[in-house]
Amino acid sequence: MDVKEFAALLPQATEQLPRGAFLTAGGETWNPMTIGWAQFGVVWSRPVVTVMVRKSRYTDSLMEQTDVFTVSIPRAKEMSRELAFCGSRSGRDVNKEQEAKLSRLAPRAGGAEGVAGCGVVFECRIAQKQLLDLSTLDPDFRAKYYGSNQALADGDPHVLYVGEVLAAYEV
Ligand SMILES: Cc1cc2nc3c(=O)[nH]c(=O)nc-3n(C[C@H](O)[C@H](O)[C@H](O)COP(=O)(O)O)c2cc1C
Numbered sequence: 762m763d764v765k766e767f768a769a770l771l772p773q774a775t776e777q778l779p780r781g782a783f784l785t786a787g788g789e790t791w792n793p794m795t796i797g798w799a800q801f802g803v804v805w806s807r808p809v810v811t812v813m814v815r816k817s818r819y820t821d822s823l824m825e826q827t828d829v830f831t832v833s834i835p836r837a838k839e840m841s842r843e844l845a846f847c848g849s850r851s852g853r854d855v856n857k858e859q860e861a862k863l864s865r866l867a868p869r870a871g872g873a874e875g876v877a878g879c880g881v882v883f884e885c886r887i888a889q890k891q892l893l894d895l896s897t898l899d900p901d902f903r904a905k906y907y908g909s910n911q912a913l914a915d916g917d918p919h920v921l922y923v924g925e926v927l928a929a930y931e932v
Pocket residue numbers: 779780781792793794795796797798799813814815817818819820821844845847848849850851852853
């Protein structure tokens with residue numbers, strides 16, 4: 762994937778991200794999860810997108826069973842109802858595709874199926890995964906985001922999935 766073409770999509774992606782984007786893992790089960798944190802950059806001379814998924818999410822179990830994922834970015838101020846649903850309900854309990862009335866977007870480059878209706882799509886291959894080491898994290902961030910109020914007693918650390926971008930495009 763050409764770095765310049767990738768970089769041209771980043772203003773849209775980073776502006777929307779705090780309001781939410783959809784992460785979908787490859788594999789049999791299609792379960793969009795809302796994400797608000799991600800890293801976009803160049804590593805190993807390749808464009809990469811790194812997503813952060815807490816161990817407690819159903820999506821993490823799906824990410825463990827695949828080597829691809831897709832990040833679908835809604836157009837500004839669109840799909841807020843769907844983002845709220847996929848960011849508060851778990852695929853362990855509900856079928857998000859049916860309940861949130863979402864449709865799948867066929868991948869173009871071997872990534873996971875994305876979310877139809879979004880404006881920008883990043884198809885990725887997992888190049889590395891790593892559990893966040895809380896012992897080396899800034900103490901203020903650790904206290905704020907990984908305290909005893911989280912879903913797991915260990916602070917429910919994120920797994921960082923570094924995805925080599927296979928294709929990124931506007932829909
Ligand atoms: C705006 C927003 C951003 C979120 N960002 C993340 C994130 O980056 N990583 C994460 O693990 N959970 C994040 N969440 C929480 C998950 O989307 C939520 O727990 C979801 O219900 C998990 O679904 P699952 O169990 O089907 O995987 C976010 C939620 C919202 C509303």
